[in-house]
Amino acid sequence: MIKIIKKSRKNRFFIYKTEIKKKLIKAIIGNCNYSNMTRWNSLIEMYYFSSISSKTSLIFKCILRGSKRGINKFYRYSRHTFLKLVRFGVISGLKKASW
Numbered sequence: 346m347i348k349i350i351k352k353s354r355k356n357r358f359f360i361y362k363t364e365i366k367k368k369l370i371k372a373i374i375g376n377c378n379y380s381n382m383t384r385w386n387s388l389i390e391m392y393y394f395s396s397i398s399s400k401t402s403l404i405f406k407c408i409l410r411g412s413k414r415g416i417n418k419f420y421r422y423s424r425h426t427f428l429k430l431v432r433f434g435v436i437s438g439l440k441k442a443s444w
Contacts, residue, residue, distance in 0.1 A: 350411045353404065356397055363398045367391070 373379055373387040396402060405416045407423035415424035422430065431439045 347411075350406065350408075353406055357403065360398055360400060360403065363394065367394060367398065
């Protein structure tokens with residue numbers, strides 16, 4: 346599980362590192378004031394970005410367990426881990442409701 350979490354962190358770092366460069370290249374491609382050659386070279390450079398660098402390839406995983414299912418995106422914990430942390434009072438301001 347630790348290997349999967351490290352790989353996910355590495356992918357997120359790579360995405361955030363290349364995000365600004367991709368936005369600049371997209372702006373150049375869409376701007377008609379640049380010459381066609383510049384826009385074409387930008388399009389070719391955009392083509393060579395790997396598929397790992399796209400935000401849609403991100404998979405939200407639990408920080409502690411690494412599971413993919415039942416993730417609370419605000420806290421980034423799975424529902425099982427989140428419930429345990431709330432029960433023990435680790436997350437301040439939350440308490441398990443007793444019906």
